[in-house]
Amino acid sequence: MTSGISLLDVDDLDFDFSPRAWNFEREFSVEIDAHWQKLLSSNPAQFDGCVLLMDTHQVVEEPGQKRVLRGTFLEAGYKSFSACRDLGWPDSSIRNCFAMAALKSEDGAFLLGEMSSGTSLPGRIQFPAGTPDLEDVRGSKVDLEASAFRELYEETTLSADDIVAAEGWTLVLDGPRIACMKPMRAKGTADEIVAKVTRGLAQQRDPELARLHIVRDHRDLDTARMPGFMLSYLRSAIPPTPEKRRVSV
Template identity: 40%
Template sequence: MADILRIERLDLAVADFDWDFARTQRAAIDAHFEATRRIKPGMWNGRVLLTHAQDIDGDCLRARYFETDFASFMAWRDFGFADDGVRNCFALGALQGSDGAFVMGVMSNGTMNAGKIYFPGGTPDLNDVEGAWVNLEASVRREVQEETGLDAAQFDIDSGWHCILAGPLVALLKPMRAREPAAALCERIRGHIASEPDPELAEVHVARGPGDIHPAMPGFIQTFLRSAAR
């Protein structure tokens, strides 16, 4: 079972790194990406950030990011997290209605995680870099608005994070509590989905308790929801 830790401070730097997997497995990576693009032609080989070093000291998470292409990231995942020295350290907005229910999205068919149920957010990219630092606080606020159409200013946002360590995944969940119930959030998110030509979300999922945990949720989200219900 994944561990959940309380994190108050982030020390996230980005620098050059020679990723052996991306260099030595280039042909297999490119072939895998092209095969995926034949199924999902809208998939774009942009730039993302992964970590090659991370540690937790008290309530502080330190991580060192490097830039790579999306094709290498996807192959690393799909080949069984081929390099065990690398982690995907990402931020999600744990959206919660004023009635206590959590609100998540069902990922659309064109995305890497099609059909999975996630909180909004994702793997950081170059938009999250400020100088030599990665700003996950800004990242999660931007991703919430892009995916759901909800303005982060409409939430009461916790200053810290719930950090879930799940093998090659380091999930940072930012508690964000709305001033309206989950049903109202869902209505607004569905309106946003309908207005988008290529939405990231296909539908909305509400979790009011452990009975709403779904197999399409990643294990770390299931762990978080069970913990939140206690």
């Protein structure tokens, strides 16, 4: 497992939308604007939309030994979030908590997407995911399972009809990042799913993904393009690759 990263299984997520002013946006306004102009100079397609960031959180044990991650989310601008992230996360009270579709085929392979050149993280390989936003708010609640399905469809064109979601979540805790992995089994073999998604991406005007990558064992891990929290999850979820036995001659 990557140093400083830990995994925790929970049965459920329970998040409230509790908006308040984010002090970082006021205290670092000059740095935020300068950082945003730098991002735009390298990628003019970036958009300063609304995102949700975790304000408070705790893992609680409920009756029946049910473990739940509870928390609250506030609303922030994407340019403020990106500055906080890239400046080393000066507000340590806030977390980037998001859902990922931990996609697996019927023949046991994991399926990861490679981010396209027009995104903020071109070339990165990871599960379909996105920072939650107001579309994920249901009344007073933040629904990260709905967020996982939304991002999966937007990035791969796979819908809920193509997927069987498992119970529970695996949290990958990586400093200010909490990746909430939702195990999902796609209907079909890895090759069939890749072919289907490739056809779907060809119909999109500006696809977020360039392609899907199949990960069957540890030899398929791309340590240069997969972030550390993804590598930690996959190394935990995939059995070690058997060493080839030497044959004496």
